Amino acid sequence: MTISVVIADDQEMVRTGFRMILESQPDIEVLADVVDGEAALAAVEEHRPDVLLLDIRMPKLDGLEVTRRLSGRTPAPRIVIVTTFDLDEYVHAALHGGASGFLLKDASPAMLVEAVRAAAVGDSLVSPAITVRLLRDLAPRATATAA
Template sequence: MSIRIVIADDQAMIRAGLRMILEAEPGMDVVGEAADGREAVAVARRTRPDIVLMDISMPRLDGLSATRELLDAPSPPKVITLTTFDSDENLYAALQAGTSGFLLKVSPPEQLLDAIRVVHAGDALLDPAVTSRVIASFAGRRDPTPSPRLAELTPRELEVLRLLARGITNAEIAKELFVGEATVKTHVARVLMKLDLRDRAQAVVFAYESGVVRPGAA
């Protein structure tokens, strides 16, 4: 079954380039395009894609607002934020909006395809370099507010949350904790369930804003 994708970017050449890459890949199907955020929401609601590739800076409705609208609706698609990495603040806002990951517009085609597969599989695409830069720049400007939900975590689950905040993979967490990947997946699932979080991207935001980790600590 093909992964259904909508491309939202105000530059026609960017959309055409992304479409060409995606349509050449077996198992991926571009079901719609949008030149602004308002159109992105409308196209996504009509075509019901699995993934939306969402630019941040678009007319009528920016990508952040469009992401919030999509993710507030029932059975939303996953959103991958497209960025030129010009603004850390926008990237942090994208995390808060619920994006499942970041993708640089200059990324090679194989990275784009891998990103789509990773997010479609239910994981979050958080490059540690991007994550640490974004969080360190902006989470530190906010006073952490400890959440009572943290009391529901076991010590090991709290440790897993701290590692998630670094943006590392399950395999890397398993190596850090000297356990198997299956065990890590179980811990991650329990952390997300107990904290009522959608995915790893939300876990990163929660970890910093609740004071579980501090900018620069990782």
Template sequence: MIRVLVVDDEELVRSGLRLILEAAGDIAVVGEARDGAEAISAVARLRPEVVLMDVRMPGMDGLTAAARLLSRPDAPKLIMLTTFDLDEYVHEALRLGAVGFLLKDTPPRELAGAVHTVAGGQAMLSPSVTKRLIASYADRTPSRAEAARTQLAALTGREEDVIRALARGLSNAEIGRELHLTEATVKAHVSRVLAKLGLANRVQAAILVHDADLA
């Protein structure tokens, strides 16, 4: 069972998310929290594998809570819940190390699938949603773009091919087909790229590529 904590200040939203997730059969909502402070306490007490957390809440908001949770050595996988008008906050959460985000009107099947994806160690980088929002809200100032390009210069040509494909939202299997590599080889390249660049996950890698204006 995948242990999930749901964080939202609206009880109706929390109840709806619980019903949807537990209908999957292999997901257990082990707790709920109404704000960021409650979320931090609940994570310490319940040890969920995945946290679904709203961005805007009274008291401690989701972004502040995300920074604290993701600084923990045993940090859970964090998915932010948002609406389009809050995307700039989600972009910052991704920079902190969140593995992705969901819109609150995400279809039930996709919601459960997202939890399975991040619990399995993959970041949520959907070409139809995540890539578009990262591209829209990335702060591409000249200094940031130059810093990103300098950081990416440490990669080999093949590693740069991989990270560019990753930034387009491709899975390891899709990258392998495009670059004529085995999926295991792509996985090794991705791990090496993240380690070389000091990044926590695929989403942070994609943001770096977008910051460098290379996507």
């Protein structure tokens, strides 16, 4: 099975790099790369990709708003946010909005590929540093006990 992908990022070099990485895989096909959120929504309608890679900060509509708009749609692509902004508020908004993954742009090419593959089958992949923070936030707080 070939995984179809649309890339949405306002930086041409990022889109080109992601395309090169993903298209080097025999099971992944990039259908389009676009520069903003409105174009991402249009590309989803036109191409019906399995996975949508979204930057957060883009002109017109940001990646979080695109994620919210696509949430609950049938069929809807699995969304992986890929950003330089390592902010907990973005992570929480993306995951609560329906994203399947959250990667930082300094992730390895192998991690990008694995995030796409995981999303395509309904799994999630979150950057390791973010995962550690999320788990720390979810873990019960240790309470001091009297001896």
